[in-house]
Amino acid sequence: MFKNLKNDIPSSLVVFFVALPLCLGIALASGAPLFAGVIAGIIGGIVVGAASGSSLGVSGPAAGLAVVVLTAIADLGSYELFLVAVVIAGILQVILGLLKAGVIGYFFPSAVIKGMLSAIGIIIFLKQIPLAMGFDDQSNSVFSFFETTGQDTFLSLAHMTDFVSIGVVTITAISLAILLIWDKVLAKKNKFFKLVPGPLVAVIAGIIYQLLFSDSSSMFEIHGRNLVSVPVPESASDFIGQFTFPDFSQLGNTKVYIVAITIAIVASLETLLSVEATDKLDPQKRVTPTNRELIAQGIGNSISGLVGGLPITQVIVRSSANVMSGGKTKLSAIIHGFLLLFSVMLIPHFLNLIPLGVLAAVLLIIGYKLANPKQFIQMFKLGKSQFIPFVVTVVAIVATDLLVGIMLGLAVGIVTILINSYKNSHFLHIEDVSSGKSKVKMVFAEEVTFLNKGAIQRELASMPKNSDLILDVTKTRSLDLDVLEILDDFAITAANKNIDITLISEIGEFRNPQSYREIFGVEVFQSAH
Template structure:
């Protein structure tokens, strides 16, 4: 875990600066105490990060749960009773992990997952533009089109024109220059710039700017445009910010309904984020989903017991971790530790950070998630991939996360039904011992994304030094999602000394370098 500390430490700093305002903003949107968002961020980093099998996923309070939390606090009658539901939701998540319900995450097509990432990238970019110019009426946390203050993404963009702050624009431009200069130029010239993260430099410059320029001047930064962390005046004041569940309400029907709702929604968001984060992982590692449900459940129990919001794995923070060069889960754990120490030791200094700096960091993250090249590549893969992708993008950007994913998944399933997908026998395994442990895998006529969970399970179970014979002679159509997991398997096969022979109507191919390149030119693609 400490092997890649030179990568994980800078990444953890970026995730910390991204997570800090998001934790506060989601708590505000949820109608919960601000400190509850920080508790959830700390627990998501230190507890869930330590227990999770995800190398790059970052957990914390999620915007997708904000409306549920807001309504539940009102309906249940108190914050302490709501915390009981959070604990119950965590217990139920652990049970889902025990019964191996994590396999659900494998039944979402690659096009939908990529559409979710691109849609989130677009909405991050659009929602940060107002904050980049100093319009901070409803800052961090919103992923849905409609915001907690009654505005939506488009009206916020329109209203920002009349609420421009010259100081915020100046800080945003300076921060963007630092970030782009750091990434495109300086990191290529010297290793020292790889150790010191550009976002940290941008934050330091932003704080210095805030100290040097008076708040009441034309280019000053007002208090409304700064991070706002609760500042305890004493140790007892700090301890008093924690809250504890009222377990006398554990027998109430509505408390259990809220706990079940939190469990289902949080688990689904987590599994989708796990799938998306694994797609972003340069090393193509696979997260054990049942272990992730156990980690998330444990995190929610701990968070609920000490007064925190419910937790999920969060794609914004996870993608920031990936884009910042994180390698292992140490970056997640360290970011949680940084949240804890900062709110104890330097809350006053944190409150000097201009929100425009954090907006600049998120603008870069949003652009990387929704690069134009991604849209071009998805279009080139054909309508089977592009239509579910673009529907998901539009759904996430103009409704909310879960509804957008549901629309994309519905379109994906509909397109399969239109093509009369009727094949349940897609995988046949035959093992033989001819001096070399050989496994023959025969794929049948139609293989779709619905089959990738079973195929991935079989591939991951192959022992070292196995010879795999992959017979695709019967395939009429091999879905792109399957090609993708086969290519990811090639990446992992080398270290395990697994050799591969592909048998097709085009011939026999030994140890292909890319299944995608091999099959896109044949009828099975």
């Protein structure tokens, strides 16, 4: 794991700078103490990072859970009681992992996962535009990437010109220039520029800019609301005082268990989706053990709940930042957790000098890479069965939220599978029409189910009078009773239309059979091969 330090340390810095404002912003959107988001980020990095089998996944507080958390705190009446639900949710996730429920993640089509990545890229990109312009409506939760609907994002975009800050625009432009030149030009010329990450240079430039213009009272000044905001403890006791502990006195409250089950299900699903997406981004194409991931997330959530943190999931925003920044192993996620811990303990004043415009520039680059237009072109070339679920997933996630978009994409994917199954139940070959009597050969697929009834019935109904039909089922391993009934009914139709049928199977060859069910028998046919 330590062989890739030259890659993992720079990547961990990028993930740290991406994670810090997200931890604070998600806590704000969740109606929880700001420090709760930082706690979740620390535990997600150190504890979950160490226990997980994912090489590149990064865990922390998830914006997709913000609405769930906000509602749960209100329903339960206190944050301390909510923490009990988080602890129980973690235990439930461990149980799910032991029951091997991680296999659920493998049932999501590739087109849906790619659509999720592109949609997240678009949302990341759109979310940064108001921040890059200096828009600072904190009631809008501009830190978060996913809300109940997309209205907050589009509202921010519609009104961002009302809050333009020359200082923020300037530092965003400077940061973008540094990132692009560092990555596209300097990194190719000298090894030094590969070792030092561009985002770190951009952050340093942002801090220097803030120190130069903080008291200038000029148009280039960046106000405090456009800076990172980390709680600043005055002493060690103040720091410890930021931790909140669960109230176990109401363990018998049924509402706690309802919230716990909700968190466990939503957090597990988001984690499994992120695992699938992160594995697709991995240049080495390593496969994360999903059951172990659920156990790791459960351990992390239980510990987070015990010390006052928000619920944790593997998060695609941070994970993709890790991949795009060149991370190689889980050490990157672990180091980012320690960086969060040390920064809020030792240098909170220093962190509060970082302009949000710098972080917006970093995320603009990441968002563009995830939603690269080339991906849309590639999916279009793969055909409708891939492109339609992909586009539906993208549009639905951007317009609604992550889980709704995924479910819609999955539904469209299932419909596509059903349509393809309807079409691909058999192959139709017209072999000879020169003698005036058409000869048609239908080769059935390996598995023919009730979903294929319509296609088979349509083709049989179109058979002309006085023709020959060859039904080839030699490759078929499973033939549904519904299809056998169609063939039995067609035997009567064929006799009336003077159609000669030859059935070819591994059992034997039959001429004008009257009952296919008697020849095979459903059970006999399915087990005969």
